[in-house]
Amino acid sequence: MKISQAFRFEAAHRLPNVPETHRCRRLHGHSYRVEIQLDGPVDPHTGFVVDFFDLERGFAEIVGALDHRCLNDVEGLENPTAENIAVWIWDRLKPNLKQLSAVRVYETAESWAEYQGR
Numbered sequence: 001m002k003i004s005q006a007f008r009f010e011a012a013h014r015l016p017n018v019p020e021t022h023r024c025r026r027l028h029g030h031s032y033r034v035e036i037q038l039d040g041p042v043d044p045h046t047g048f049v050v051d052f053f054d055l056e057r058g059f060a061e062i063v064g065a066l067d068h069r070c071l072n073d074v075e076g077l078e079n080p081t082a083e084n085i086a087v088w089i090w091d092r093l094k095p096n097l098k099q100l101s102a103v104r105v106y107e108t109a110e111s112w113a114e115y116q117g118r
């Protein structure tokens with residue numbers, strides 16, 4: 001079974017490793033959407049792979065570290081591309097969430113990166 005839950009946060013960033021002329025080199029913001037996907041068996045008693053409320057509680061600290069921040073100031077996100085944000089979130093969720101199978105980070109409705117671990 002695959003399940004997914006979406007979360008949102010607002011943050012600013014700039015991309016320090018692009019050319020000076022690249023518009024993302026300048027500080028700007030996004031309304032990020034993050035989708036957490038889990039794969040696993042359905043517990044016959046609860047009927048869940050994971051209770052969505054448990055996932056919300058587990059993700060709350062991550063959202064707190066990112067929401068209304070300049071992502072460049074968050075340790076480990078000095079180059080906060082969507083790709084790097086997805087890996088950063090994965091690294092914080094996976095140790096306590098074995099069913100984690102993908103993290104998708106949307107910078108816009110049309111632009112996203114997905115990380116499925118290594």
